[in-house]
Every structure is written in structure tokens, then in C-alpha cells.
Amino acid sequence: NAGVMQNPRHLVRRRGQEARLRCSPMKGHSHVYWYRQLPEEGLKFMVYLQKENIIDESGMPKERFSAEFPKEGPSILRIQQVVRGDSAAYFCASSPRDSSYNSPLHFGNGTRLTVT
Amino acid sequence: GNSVTQMEGPVTLSEEAFLTINCTYTATGYPSLFWYVQYPGEGLQLLLKATKADDKGSNKGFEATYRKETTSFHLEKGSVQVSDSAVYFCALSSIIQGAQKLVFGQGTRLTINP
Numbered sequence: 001n002a003g004v005m006q007n008p009r010h011l012v013r014r015r016g017q018e019a020r021l022r023c024s025p026m027k028g029h030s031h032v033y034w035y036r037q038l039p040e041e042g043l044k045f046m047v048y049l050q051k052e053n054i055i056d057e058s059g060m061p062k063e064r065f066s067a068e069f070p071k072e073g074p075s076i077l078r079i080q081q082v083v084r085g086d087s088a089a090y091f092c093a094s095s096p097r098d099s100s101y102n103s104p105l106h107f108g109n110g111t112r113l114t115v116t
Numbered sequence: 117g118n119s120v121t122q123m124e125g126p127v128t129l130s131e132e133a134f135l136t137i138n139c140t141y142t143a144t145g146y147p148s149l150f151w152y153v154q155y156p157g158e159g160l161q162l163l164l165k166a167t168k169a170d171d172k173g174s175n176k177g178f179e180a181t182y183r184k185e186t187t188s189f190h191l192e193k194g195s196v197q198v199s200d201s202a203v204y205f206c207a208l209s210s211i212i213q214g215a216q217k218l219v220f221g222q223g224t225r226l227t228i229n230p
Contacts, residue, residue, distance in 0.1 A: 003158075030147075035218075042205055043160070044218035056217075091159055095216060104150060105218060107159040 004094050004108035019079040020113045021111045023096045025094030032075045037089040118143045122206050124223030127206040130229050137224045139206035147208040149189040154203045198228045
């Protein structure tokens with residue numbers, strides 16, 4: 001009965017490297033959301049995906065950031081050429097296919113990215 | 117657009133004190149409202165929710181009432197414990213382009229001293 005699984009828990013990258021964050025949704029959930037939490041701030045929506053489709057990426061920075069949710073395997077948030085300002089906690093959440101707007105999202109424990 | 121404003125922290129109380137964390141929102145339509153809690157090093161956990169006006173959400177001694185007339189969803193607990201120390205987030209949920217989006221407040225860090 002695993003919840004939303006994210007890995008790694010902590011990720012350290014030097015400026016210019018790539019960061020890949022993984023998220024496996026809860027069993028039976030086919031909707032995945034990524035949120036970013038900057039230090040001492042609330043969570044900000046980044047992207048919403050269903051299997052093999054990006055539904056809404058209005059919160060994603062236009063450059064260097066991409067996300068996917070393939071038919072098989074976890075959802076991946078990819079950050080190319082990381083900069084110090086990318087240092088944050090990245091949270092994944094999932095919901096069932098037939099969720100309504102009052103169904104709560106289930107969050108993972110997050111990946112804390114530190115760019116040195 | 118939709119937004120949530122929370123009482124600024126940090127908040128420090130003694131054990132068994134009364135807690136109120138204010139939350140107000142701006143939204144079109146009729147959003148659902150949530151309180152999430154984040155313990156150190158962990159993700160967010162749903163604490164309670166309310167889906168329509170005058171609904172009261174409650175869990176673990178915490179309560180919040182959906183007040184449409186004042187657009188508020190204040191979190192209260194009558195007697196806090198050290199284990200309640202965490203960051204609390206107020207959020208509203210709306211459907212935009214078929215996606216359930218949560219809009220969060222900035223969070224309120226609560227510390228309870230024994």
C-alpha cells in the first residue's frame with residue numbers, strides 16, 4: 001500500500017549539470033502533478049500530466065525544465081543546466097483518474113535539490 | 117486569479133494553548149478548501165478539508181469552517197501539543213483546463229514549547 005514515491009530524497013548538483021527527479025504515483029493513480037517549494041515559501045504548481053500526455057505546463061519555466069509521464073515507469077522532472085536558483089524541494093502528487101476537484105491530492109516526501 | 121493568504125509566521129505557543137492560524141482566499145466559483153501539514157523533512161499531508169460554504173472540516177483536534185461571506189478558512193485547535201509543531205498550509209482547489217490545481221498559501225511555521 002505504498003504512497004507516492006519520490007527519489008532521490010536529496011540531490012546535489014553542480015551548476016550546469018542535469019537533475020532528474022522521479023515520481024511513482026500511488027497504485028491506481030494516473031494523474032501526476034509536480035510542485036516546487038522554494039525556501040520559506042508555499043508550493044507552486046509546475047505541471048500536470050496524465051500517462052503519455054502533458055495536460056498543463058503553465059507553471060513550468062520556459063527553458064531548461066521538462067516533464068514526462070511515460071506509459072511504463074515513473075514520471076520524470078528534468079532540469080538541464082541547473083543554476084543556484086533551482087535549489088528547492090520538488091514535490092510530486094497524484095490523484096485517481098476519476099478524481100473530482102474536492103478529492104485531495106496525495107503528496108510524496110519530495111526531492112530536495114541543492115545546486116552548488 | 118485564485119489566491120490564498122495566510123497569517124504570517126512563525127508562531128510560537130506553549131503546550132495546551134489555543135491556536136488560530138488565519139487563512140483568507142480569493143477565488144472564482146466555489147473552490148474546495150484544505151489545510152495541509154508538513155512535518156520536518158516530509159511531504160504534505162492532508163489535515164482537513166471542506167467542500168462547500170458552512171462545512172466544517174475536522175481532524176486530530178483541528179477544525180476549520182468554510183466561511184463564504186468572509187472568504188476565510190481559519191484553522192483552530194483548542195489545546196496544542198508539542199507534536200503539532202510543523203508548517204501548516206492553507207490551499208484551495210479548482211479545476212482549470214481539466215486539471216485539479218491546488219493554490220497554496222505561503223505556509224505558517226508553528227512551534228509548540230513544552
